[in-house]
Amino acid sequence: MIEGIGVFDILVVSTAMFFIGIYGFLVRKNLITILMSVELVLNAVNINFVVFNKYLYPDLLQGYMFSLFAIGIAAAEAAVAIAIILNVYRQMKGIDVEHVDTMKY
Amino acid sequence: MERILFYLIAAVIIVFSVLTVTSRRILRAAVYLLFVLMATAGFYFMLNYNFLGAVQLTVYSGGIVVLIVFAVLLTAHMDHKLDPPDRLKALAVGLLSLFGMGITLYALRSFPWAVTALPEGAYDIEAIGMRLLSYGDKGYVLPFEVISVLLLAAMVAAIIIAKKSTSND
Numbered sequence: 001m002i003e004g005i006g007v008f009d010i011l012v013v014s015t016a017m018f019f020i021g022i023y024g025f026l027v028r029k030n031l032i033t034i035l036m037s038v039e040l041v042l043n044a045v046n047i048n049f050v051v052f053n054k055y056l057y058p059d060l061l062q063g064y065m066f067s068l069f070a071i072g073i074a075a076a077e078a079a080v081a082i083a084i085i086l087n088v089y090r091q092m093k094g095i096d097v098e099h100v101d102t103m104k105y
Numbered sequence: 106m107e108r109i110l111f112y113l114i115a116a117v118i119i120v121f122s123v124l125t126v127t128s129r130r131i132l133r134a135a136v137y138l139l140f141v142l143m144a145t146a147g148f149y150f151m152l153n154y155n156f157l158g159a160v161q162l163t164v165y166s167g168g169i170v171v172l173i174v175f176a177v178l179l180t181a182h183m184d185h186k187l188d189p190p191d192r193l194k195a196l197a198v199g200l201l202s203l204f205g206m207g208i209t210l211y212a213l214r215s216f217p218w219a220v221t222a223l224p225e226g227a228y229d230i231e232a233i234g235m236r237l238l239s240y241g242d243k244g245y246v247l248p249f250e251v252i253s254v255l256l257l258a259a260m261v262a263a264i265i266i267a268k269k270s271t272s273n274d
Contacts, residue, residue, distance in 0.1 A: 010148075012210060013115045017141070022202050027195050027198050036125055039138065039142075040125065050152060050157065056220065061243070065245050076256055077259075086176065
């Protein structure tokens with residue numbers, strides 16, 4: 001536990017990070033920057049799990065393990081997303097979401 | 106002392122998160138994301154979760170950011186500047202995000218957190234490794250095996266998707 005810092009103080013930081021990620025996800029148009037926003041959201045959730053583990057159930061390891069697995073899944077997700085982005089770039093000559101509308105209609 | 110360090114890390118996280126989603130140069134946004142992820146690892150170290158901090162540093166700031174930087178270099182010019190977002194849209198989304206943040210913080214503020222003073226479990230690498238491969242109570246061997254299959258599938262999928270197709274061009 002960090003001395004003088006409660007659960008709420010850390011949750012403020014992770015909440016801010018989460019909603020900044022949401023903002024970027026909705027405002028950005030480039031696919032890679034959207035991926036970065038998703039990483040911010042995932043990271044905020046990881047902080048939440050770790051903090052709940054540390055402050056509420058310090059004798060168990062559940063939140064710890066969950067964020068460990070979440071980090072692994074985030075890595076797999078980023079690899080697949082970047083493969084898709086490269087393929088889209090090759091086929092559409094651009095990675096702005098507005099250009100990628102071939103599957104519409 | 107620890108409080109000051111906490112506020113410093115929190116300030117770094119929030120400032121560089123904002124810069125990540127507002128910077129118009131995409132490579133700089135990737136570097137700001139790197140700072141955010143490293144500050145998060147600092148959090149984990151402060152909470153005395155050393156192994157998790159090390160995993161965060163290697164997988165997130167070592168692996169994912171490098172992957173993103175490669176993708177940026179393959180798809181954009183170095184000095185390419187993104188178009189600024191639509192002003193009205195940015196304002197609306199910003200207000201929406203602030204609204205959501207307000208609601209969440211209000212709910213968190215009014216929740217009675219039952220902070221316990223239980224003795225801490227073992228967090229060293231040996232204990233975690235035993236837990237990951239344990240079949241018994243509080244063992245995590247099933248998610249461990251499932252995630253290994255998932256990582257293999259993701260690796261194969263990434264290679265197949267990113268491979269140049271020879272049949273249709």
